[in-house]
Amino acid sequence: MKILAKYEFDELVNKWIAEDPREVVGATHDGTKFVFDDIDDAEELRLDYDLTMLSPKKYFFPQRERLVQYDTNENDYAMVQDWSEESRIIVGIHPYDLVAIEQLDDIFIDAQGDEPYRRKRENSVLIGVTMQSVSEHSFAASMGTARTETGYDLLVTELEDTYAIEIGSEKGSGLLEEAPTKEASLEEVEAVEEQKAAVESKFEKGIEFSPKQLPSLLKEGYDAVEVWDEYADGCLSCGTCNVVCPTCYCFNVDVVDYMTDEVGETRRRWDGCLLEEFAAVAGGENFREERVARHRHRLMRKGNYLYERFGDIACVGCGRCTKQCVADVADPSEIYNELWRSVNA
Amino acid sequence: MSQTKMKPRVAFFDFTGCEGDQLQIINLEEKLLKLVEIVDIVSFREATSAHSDDYQIAFVEGSISRDHDAERLEEIRSNADTLVALGSCATIGGINAVRNSQDFDTVQKRAYGDDADRIDSWEDAKPAAEVVEVEYEIPGCPIDKDEFLRVVTDLVQGREPSLPKYPVCLECKLNENTCAFLREDICLGPVTRGGCDAVCVSEGTRCWGCRGLIDNPNENAAFDVLEEHGLSVEEVTEFYNMYFGWQQTAEVEQ
Ligand code: SF4
Ligand code: SF4
Ligand code: SF4
Numbered sequence: 001m002k003i004l005a006k007y008e009f010d011e012l013v014n015k016w017i018a019e020d021p022r023e024v025v026g027a028t029h030d031g032t033k034f035v036f037d038d039i040d041d042a043e044e045l046r047l048d049y050d051l052t053m054l055s056p057k058k059y060f061f062p063q064r065e066r067l068v069q070y071d072t073n074e075n076d077y078a079m080v081q082d083w084s085e086e087s088r089i090i091v092g093i094h095p096y097d098l099v100a101i102e103q104l105d106d107i108f109i110d111a112q113g114d115e116p117y118r119r120k121r122e123n124s125v126l127i128g129v130t131m132q133s134v135s136e137h138s139f140a141a142s143m144g145t146a147r148t149e150t151g152y153d154l155l156v157t158e159l160e161d162t163y164a165i166e167i168g169s170e171k172g173s174g175l176l177e178e179a180p181t182k183e184a185s186l187e188e189v190e191a192v193e194e195q196k197a198a199v200e201s202k203f204e205k206g207i208e209f210s211p212k213q214l215p216s217l218l219k220e221g222y223d224a225v226e227v228w229d230e231y232a233d234g235c236l237s238c239g240t241c242n243v244v245c246p247t248c249y250c251f252n253v254d255v256v257d258y259m260t261d262e263v264g265e266t267r268r269r270w271d272g273c274l275l276e277e278f279a280a281v282a283g284g285e286n287f288r289e290e291r292v293a294r295h296r297h298r299l300m301r302k303g304n305y306l307y308e309r310f311g312d313i314a315c316v317g318c319g320r321c322t323k324q325c326v327a328d329v330a331d332p333s334e335i336y337n338e339l340w341r342s343v344n345a
Numbered sequence: 346m347s348q349t350k351m352k353p354r355v356a357f358f359d360f361t362g363c364e365g366d367q368l369q370i371i372n373l374e375e376k377l378l379k380l381v382e383i384v385d386i387v388s389f390r391e392a393t394s395a396h397s398d399d400y401q402i403a404f405v406e407g408s409i410s411r412d413h414d415a416e417r418l419e420e421i422r423s424n425a426d427t428l429v430a431l432g433s434c435a436t437i438g439g440i441n442a443v444r445n446s447q448d449f450d451t452v453q454k455r456a457y458g459d460d461a462d463r464i465d466s467w468e469d470a471k472p473a474a475e476v477v478e479v480e481y482e483i484p485g486c487p488i489d490k491d492e493f494l495r496v497v498t499d500l501v502q503g504r505e506p507s508l509p510k511y512p513v514c515l516e517c518k519l520n521e522n523t524c525a526f527l528r529e530d531i532c533l534g535p536v537t538r539g540g541c542d543a544v545c546v547s548e549g550t551r552c553w554g555c556r557g558l559i560d561n562p563n564e565n566a567a568f569d570v571l572e573e574h575g576l577s578v579e580e581v582t583e584f585y586n587m588y589f590g591w592q593q594t595a596e597v598e599q
Pocket of ligand 3: 523533543
């Protein structure tokens with residue numbers, strides 16, 4: 001573990017901004033809310049944020065992305081890959097978002113071999129931060145994701161006048177090479193541990209059982225119609241809970257021509273299983289036509305289906321869906337707890 | 346494009362409306378040049394005085410609100426192979442249809458004063474599809490330029506144009522807007538057809554519903570949300586009626 005005075009950390013970040021070929025982005029405040037965005041100066045960083053609007057997954061899997069351009073005017077059909085390979089240093093990622101990115105890596109890189117994702121992901125450096133503030137909507141501690149020992153290249157914890165920096169990879173240590181770091185003292189290492197433990201007690205929300213029990217709970221509770229109906233009745237099928245989620249990875253691909261059928265491109269855009277047309281297939285069938293089926297599907301997926309397939313509980317408890325659902329029917333902790341009570345009644 | 350292909354002949358017409366949708370088309374700027382590469386515009390009052398009744402695709406803007414409108418629209422219908430309604434007024438009645446739920450005499454007096462008697466307007470302002478068969482609709486007040494181009498391109502390429510089925514919230518979230526409801530405002534985004542890139546919310550206001558209701562809105566839930574945010578039943582209805590009035594009446598009658 002390394003120690004840097006706060007001003008030295010700021011100088012280091014400014015040095016990256018000035019000299020590193022990668023773009024420096026981080027948690028910042030845009031005047032109305034916390035977001036991950038470009039920063040021109042370390043002062044713009046807000047490492048004390050509680051919850052950002054979207055997670056940094058947008059840097060590897062952008063909301064909208066061109067994939068391929070085609071041109072059939074050429075003698076032979078020309079098709080060029082045209083996604084960006086941007087590289088970034090991303091500063092200030094909370095542990096639950098780091099966990100979410102590890103899950104996306106499994107899916108996009110290992111399972112799907114998705115090149116547009118992989119290039120951007122591997123070109124980027126993830127600098128995590130130990131949470132300082134906790135959103136009232138978050139229940140990460142109960143999901144075991146309010147802290148993490150993996151998934152970061154560097155992890156920064158604020159101490160009094162200094163930052164303690166844990167090294168997670170060679171990419172991370174490379175960033176510290178020219179910084180005037182000191183080795184952390186035993187006390188400082190302990191202070192970091194205390195910080196991480198203290199954060200866990202700041203959460204107001206939580207699931208009332210172990211996340212390990214979630215896959216079984218969902219299996220047993222699949223037919224607890226009263227619980228599912230109670231939430232689905234108020235659901236607007238707006239898809240918000242999907243698109244704000246750091247672990248959702250569905251997208252839709254459109255072919256867009258440039259007003260002639262010879263030249264055009266394919267684009268992908270985030271999609272969501274709550275949207276009515278999501279499960280519609282050619283021929284007019286829709287697998288999940290009923291609102292309640294779609295609403296349940298998301299919660300089944302987060303807590304059971306993805307576990308069955310990849311071994312991960314795909315809700316990291318960030319609370320974004322809870323906060324952004326205008327109908328207030330998306331909160332996984334609330335729904336899972338209610339299911340727990342109903343199954344155990 | 347192969348030069349042998351015939352360019353479809355296209356005409357634009359306006360009824361009761363502000364012509365804001367045609368203005369959007371004029372505002373296409375360099376894309377307008379691309380447009381005339383793929384279609385022949387034979388009638389477009391906003392841009393040229395030339396006119397021909399020989400066209401395949403007719404775009405009509407504005408709502409239909411008098412006998413004379415209906416006659417003209419029927420004639421356009423009989424000339425065109427494909428009729429496309431353009432903008433909120435032509436697709437869902439638009440702002441004009443707000444008056445449908447009000448007392449007609451009062452409406453007429455307010456609009457025309459002492460001349461009210463000389464106006465032969467219908468009590469209801471109607472979308473084009475109420476009067477003639479309409480193949481496609483491009484909603485919005487005003488229309489989205491790119492959506493218009495997409496529909497034209499689809500028609501020229503012989504593909505079936507389609508509109509987004511998702512609500513405005515989706516694009517709003519992709520743009521990382523602060524939700525109107527989280528800044529103590531209200532919004533119709535959850536029940537309004539997307540495709541506008543949530544421009545109004547991105548500009549700092551709310552969604553007014555100009556693109557019309559999505560196919561299967563959960564209206565009870567939407568009403569509840571608005572009421573929870575402090576609107577009375579009357580206020581919710583009024584907010585809804587601004588653009589959704591016609592669609593809602595049509596729904597009740599079904
Ligand atoms: S649960 Fe909430 S956020 Fe999700 S689709 Fe339904 S209304 Fe939208
Ligand atoms: S389901 Fe909701 S709380 Fe869970 S990770 Fe997704 S957005 Fe966060
Ligand atoms: S501001 Fe309106 S459109 Fe945007 S997310 Fe909120 S309700 Fe939906």
